Amino acid sequence: MLISLLHLVALVVAADACAFGGFDATATFVGCPADIKPHVLYCIVDSHCKLLKTYNASALRLSSSLDPSSPARYQLTVSYPIQRVADEPGVKIDFQLRVENASIRQIDDLSAVNNLKTLYIYNNNNAALSVAHTKLPMSLHELTLSGAQIQALPNAARLTGLTYLNVFNNNITRLEHLDLRNVTTFSAGLNQISTFINVSLGSGLTYFDLTNNRITDFVVDPTTYGALRQARTLSLDVIDVSSTCKSPNKVLPLSAHANVCVTPGSMLASSTENSTALGGAAIAGIVAGAVALVGLCLALFVQRRRRLISKGGALDQTEATDSEHPVFSLDSLALLRLDHQSLAAIKFVAEGAYGQVWLGTYEGNPVALKRLLSGATSQSAIATFVDEILLASKLESLYVVQLIGASWRIPAELQMVLEWMDRGDLRSVLEATDDTSFLWDEKIQLMLSVAEGLVYLHSMFVIHRDLKSRNVLLDTVKGAKLTDFGVSKEMTTETMTVGVGTYRWMAPEVLQENHYTTSADVYSFGILISELCTHHIPYTDKQTERGNPLVDTAIINRVIQGTLQPTFGASSPTWVVELANDCIALTADDRPTAIQVAHRIRKKTGNKSCSCKGMDRLRPQLMLIDVITIPKGMKP
Template sequence: MNDLSVRILTAALCMSMASITMASACPYTEYAADATILVADTDICLSSAGSSVLCLVDAACRKVGDVAMTPYNISNIGIINWIEVTPAAANTRSISAIGNLSALTTFGGLTINCTATNPFGAPLQVTDMELATTVVGLAISHCPLHPSSFDRINWAKSSVTIFLLDFNGLESMPTNLPKSATYLVIQDNELTTLTGFRTWDNLLRLDLSENNLQSVADLDWSNLTTITLDRNPNLTNLTNVALSRRLTSMSIQGCNLSNVMLDKVSADAVAALQLSNDTDTNANEVVLFVDNAWPFNGRACDDAGGTKRVLHENYNICLVPDTPSHANWTVPLVLGSVGLVVGILASVWLYRRRRLRASQKDVRDSHINTPTSSLQNTKESTSLDLEALVLCRLDDADLEVGKTMASGANGVVSRGRYKNQPVAIKRLTAANHALLSDIQKFVQEIKLLAAIDSPHVVKLVGCVWTQPRDMKAVLEWMDSGDLRDCLANNPHLSWPQKLSYLDNIVSGLVYIHTMDVVHRDLKSRNIVLDSTKGAKLTDFGTARVDTSDTMTIGVGTYRWMAPEVLQSHSYSVAADIYSLGVVVSELDTHCVPYSDMKNGQGHPLVDTAIVGMVLSGSLKPTFSTTCPPWLHALAVECLEFDPAKRPTAMQVMYRLHQVAIDRMHDERNRMSCV
């Protein structure tokens, strides 16, 4: 080979290596070959004229198009230097993905307009979107989106306080939104439900106008100052929405509300607004914008135990009893269709049983077959042995206590962060005045949680205290609320998903029962959900009003209790199996147990009547005709009046797994015959 050939070959190899290096450095190589990705990159985008730092690139980071930038200001929300970005007129393709825009530092607001004519087309890819910290306003317009589009984005470094989505084809709320946002606008979409949507501490202004919402229900909006629901023509129900005197503007124009149910605090918040039909008002005015009258739904109000109240002379609501805000742990509920978990080995439980019995006997003794209030009141110095908690004690400096999510007679649950990770924090109400018995009970509960190591029981992260009375339990964060809310908000939840939750619940019972521990308060409110971790047992009874208050609204703990517990007799782990049978009825009907039962006058049964009938053995929860027959039969066994006739948790788990195995075999046989 002559020198010329060598030089040509060497040059070719160098060019090839350079090409490989460029390709490997491009972060978008997994995108489709015809992707058009919006990026901010001076090396790629700047033309000879040096006109823009923004452009469109393909999956190999090659420039494939320019963008047009239109500056404007949105002074009414405080951002002057805002730009709208659209594909240049010469481009034939719209924006299909958003990449790294962190080099765009000269603008405070950014609108990305994909110019998609079909909002239900292929969703815009935003996985690799990065923004400069100078960007405080972000709007995504005419770009097809899916509720899960933002799931893989880490908003922790985001400075976005104003987030707008319009004409994106969204049928439900996105499941991961920037928690730095104080103003959220999702308008001109196809929203039909707000299931799983939870506000956050920073959010003050919410605009959901021009959607297809049918019902706004069971939401805590007490933090919001501005609410806009205009032009949702199918919106007929506004029920159980918590509002507060922080509310300064509420607009419900172009809707057809016919069933409005609010508690007194929320109704007073609406009544305090000045009625107006003129949208051109002073920003400081406290205003209610509404056009159509609200007719009164007397039957629905009677069923809810409410009374009629008229607001602003022409707007009828049902005033329902005050209820504590639900403890919505977070953020958006994501329900995937997952199969039944199979194969939990009994040997694992036996091993854990031996290990935990040896080390935690003192913890168990205060929880075995004993009423909740059985702890004796002794001197704090001798009864509060905190030595067992030393190993799980956390540094108080690493813990941030946030917004209170639920409070009851004895306890408070707050959102928080530990070492910048989300957690739930439980503490005693009015700790300085807490009774010694309450402190003892709380410490014993923390000791029990410290002893439990199960993927189906909410984990104790640790605890913090300076003195026993200010003890805080730091608990695992579950991002999808509780089972009660899930069933109420998802009438079409699939049976595979329900059975997956049931398997998790039973697995949790197997674990604690091998420790001879009785849960004592198993119900849908004490089963919390996570989008990836499934269902877990928890016990936040002291953070919820489960006795006198809930007796009046029909969701009291008594509805889940076994007869022997109601009689205050000694009871065993079989009491939890009875409660499990009640939970199965909830999974089937999605209704609060016995809520369909009426007395002789046609009124719903109150808890006192239910207790009496359960004690006499004359009342069992309802099951629907769509409940799988094998599951109905299993639930009936769990609901046996005689505790000795109920199956154990291990037997229930075996039955669940056997059904799953039988179905798997049937499916294989069917496929082999095709």
């Protein structure tokens, strides 16, 4: 049964009508007036003030002691199919309001509810929540609007007291002019954010997530830049502002794959509700300045055009396309270049945050074609893609998807040509099967293939850094192979403190952006085993004490603390679960190496190496992997 619409509004009370009317057959959550039900903290009434349900102290979950010297604070999860929550002043007890799996349409003025400390709205059942007219109480400390399809944040002036802000998984496109200096945890991943400008953050920031967005403008002042640099967890995708950052601002690195635009001085966001209003003199000055600037630009353009024509040449039409197809040398790929006329794209397969994969043919044989998205072809993105191709060209193993070459007409159309794996990725196979159709004999062979792949990578001093079921490809003949080296790096001092990868598979030391080694891949392998056991994404079954799904920040914090482990299932082989638990040891030094993992799996299967279909003819190469000598002091 669908949960009814929840509509949070401020009431304009008419003297001759029920204070909670205004909608047909509505059910409203309020601080219960004494004339409706005395000695009750909260209640639900209909539009005629008929009492439907009451909540008193015994019905609320107490989260602090009953000591009279400490303020009482309650957490209330509303499960009744209400349509709105009304502002009814008079209830002085501090409380947290949680609304989950509802269909909220609007939040209006709650500014008078000064006892509300936490507002938590999660999984809004595909309903778009409007916050255009929202006024939150200044007392609010924690705000979660996750999975609510909001397109913007509530009034900026009402967010200054927040210490926790979670707007993960929405439709937000811009974050600008926000004073969030008190925020310690900020999560805005999985939105559509392109602009992050003049957002003030403070030194107390410990967690910052802006992944799965498409940032093109990222402008902050030195104070916010410093806060981001010192945050314990900083999760960002590739960000390149080199084409949008203008002097006197400077492009500075924020992580190994993200640079941002930093102003020379403070640009503290305004905290006044009318900060966007300008006086007449200011507007006049801006208009006058704009007119003068336009005139100057026009004069320069005319002068330049005349100079070009006087030289006997027409205007170069390629100038207009420079920003769309940046000048970039691909000389490093010359030996890998394939004739693009011998390639043909046949069928779209998948799309990620920055790239697409197509089924294609090369000289009549099936291949996979990996391309950048049309909107993600900046010089930085192309450079990262080139690095991925060059790294893949150095790898040659039965357990790594083979690079065939690269092809391009212009740099923005660069594509990576890989061998085709006909069963697709492991995650899709797990979702389409269960334990009766995907048996443990095959799963164990797959585990061995993945472990051998890690042995090979680590022997080449390469850390995968993004091992998960999506990055394991299957083939009916060739077995299982590792793929997607977009964040993989050769082991250097510069690359071994950068937190990259997908967080549910990431080791605690990577989540904290501490120094890490190849043991981070072994941790991810242990999480991958949990996927083989349950066929589900890790931690999807984990819940809070009240039975709610864990939010992303809670998962990350618990993994870092070592208090959360994935599920392996009672029917899984005991030795498999024991191996997985060893792999996900909290301390990196307590985990086995990839060689030890592969050896343990082979001992259980009775095979010296993987017996995957079609690989017997290449088995002599596998023996070489087992005897590679690791330089002294380097942990494989």
